[in-house]
Amino acid sequence: MSIFPIEIIFNILAGLVFLIYWGITFVILYHFSRFGIGVQPKKFAAVFLFGSVVLSAAAIILFMRINIGSFFS
């Protein structure tokens, strides 16, 4: 069996994980900005968004460096 379908499944799974992650991130940011009172929630929202972007970028770069073919062989 070709390794190609496994790579696709792996990519789809990773995409789903990111979709779920950014879904939850949106909900938390929405709560900070919609219901937050005062300065503190705005600061938390900014730090959270910045950290999420940085961590996501790192995760994407690390994901692209994985050679799934050699892992399953």
Place this chain on the structure above:
Amino acid sequence: MIKKLFSIFHDSPNSFEGQKQGEEVFMLLRHHPFTIIIKVLLFILAGLVPIVVWTISATLFPEYNWLHIFLFISSVWYLILWLAIFHSLAMYTLNTVIITNQRIIDNDQHGLFNRKVSELHNHRIQDVSVHTNGLIETFLTFGDVTVQTAASEKQFVFHKVPEPERVKDMIMQITRSRASGVQAMVQ
């Protein structure tokens, strides 16, 4: 323009949804920071897990080269931890008690989609009591403030608020000034 944009991080008023005209916010209370610091410290400890796992696995199975897959799984672990930390911070930040010159509003955020808002008008306040329990609460000066309304009605309990004595005094001052018709002074 940029200066104006960033002003929300140091200049944001304590205004809230449903604020009435002429309603002035005297106090905005959240749980004592100690309660959230403990949680965040636990998450930071959980951040050490990948380092420990890598150290152990590199010692036990030195022949396997799974650095890349391990780094990716670690990054996902840190993403989950980041979400968990800010979920806790959101719960901490959104659990508020707002004391205004007209009423007390208690926002209870139990989950992202589980929110309870109760309000109590100042003229219905009958009694305010403070409960400080234990060594940590005593030394860090935080505790529960209970506001009693008319006999048949429920109590309002604000858990783990900092400086509960000051909160009690403030509520009593507002209640007294409302009864006497004299404007309360914020201390």
